[in-house]
Amino acid sequence: MGNTPEATPQTSVPRNRVVRWLDERFGWEQLVAPLRHKTVPVHKLSYWYFLGGMTLFLFMIQVLTGILLLLYYRPSANEAFESVQYIMTQVKFGWLVRSIHSWSANLMIFTAFAHMFSVLFLRAYTKPRELTWVTGMVLLFLALGFGFSGYLLPWNTLAFFATKVGTEITGQVPVIGKPLLIFLRGGEEVTGATLTRFFGFHVALLPGITTMLIALHVLLIQRLGMSVPPGLEAAWKELPPNKRETPFFPNFFAHELMAWYVALGVLGALAALYPWELGTKADPFAVAPAGIKPEWYFMFMFQTLKLIPAKVGPIDGELVGILGFGLVGLIWVLLPFLGGDRHSRRQVFIRGLGVFALAYMFSMTIYGYMAAK
């Protein structure tokens, strides 16, 4: 095969004129060759492969609707609420753009979590995909950062108090807590300075870091290929003819596009049927309204902190909770280095840990909502 000149990438001449132009200059064919050969394993759990791509799609929706919102949004304590109100009431389809941004944000956090757990349970995070997991976990934390910073931007009462509480929790961390709180708030209190900062984080800092990490994450996936669940991997190794794969382009990608198309429909329907509320303008000297609660994805932590007594032995209860969550977060990032390879006995323990975490988050979230009523 290597003897026939047509088979080597250097001599295969693309038919399309534009592609040929590009190919002559920097070897386009060679560049896209890996994509042509990329395959996706086909098995009964293949559907879980969609979650990462879905998260990416929702992120792209966030970028697009975010840019649109930037056309009218004003990041100052005096104008932020009014400008969002203006978007919702005066700008044509402004309510739709903002509602899609909010709904897509929430769905993105959900699919990111679902993606993380599916990767965990299918043992796709083990060697050689440790770095894919670490970049993914950092991306998940960044998504939470997006949620937290974006929540404040309409400058309404709920957001104001959520930010007060959230940044106060950061302030409880030993040693670095207080400087971190000052840094986040742009001063001692949550003020217009905080809003300006959060705006900067939300539209410049976080998108920049996130985009680079997504590129790395996707590059690693491209380099390592799709993971096959361990049981199936062994079976395919034993009986290679049973192995089933589908090309990524165009087959899998076409399926992915269909899923994205459906997602877009769901987003539009949610935004139209349940437009995002704006609430009342934040007043730093008003009392916190009853039943105040964070976004649903922070609820399990919020509820846990409420349940921990004021003092655990000599230490503040709040501090125990924060350090506990910090430790769990760190362990979670390092899971691929702690669990050994995918056939290790420790994997059973890690799966148990995953099930426990999922059950804990689920029940604490429900409990939190019932307690808030």
Added chain:
Amino acid sequence: MDHAETATRHEPARRRFMQFLLGGGLLASAASFLYPIVRYLVPPAAVDLGGDSVVAAKVGDLKPNSGKIFRFGSRPGLLVLTGDGEYHAMSAVCTHLNCTVQYRADVREVWCACHNGFYDLNGRNVAGPPPRPLESYDVHIKGDEIFVSRRRRA
């Protein structure tokens, strides 16, 4: 067998029909996504609260042979008091490239600093690049207030 043969014969037509449905559907949905975005991009028209008549200055605000910029709706206007004690009012937006013009006491003309355009006190473009005259306004004095109003088109 016969059935299968018929099916094969109809394949291209059916395929074309399916492609038409799919393509048309995709096109329609693309339009339904783009339409709101295009409408969103067009800024809502700002309400011009200036009306047609404003108080540009008070009598005595201007020294003879001087000018003053005032708000006329959302755009600036220019009020000039000549050495003879006559008031002139006009739009202060240069017809060349939108700069704000000023009164030059030394040459007794209206001057645009951006590209050295000149207008006379009736707003006529007399030198430099401006292509059209400035819209000139009516001036009425009531009490000590100087009212400037848009000229009614006859």
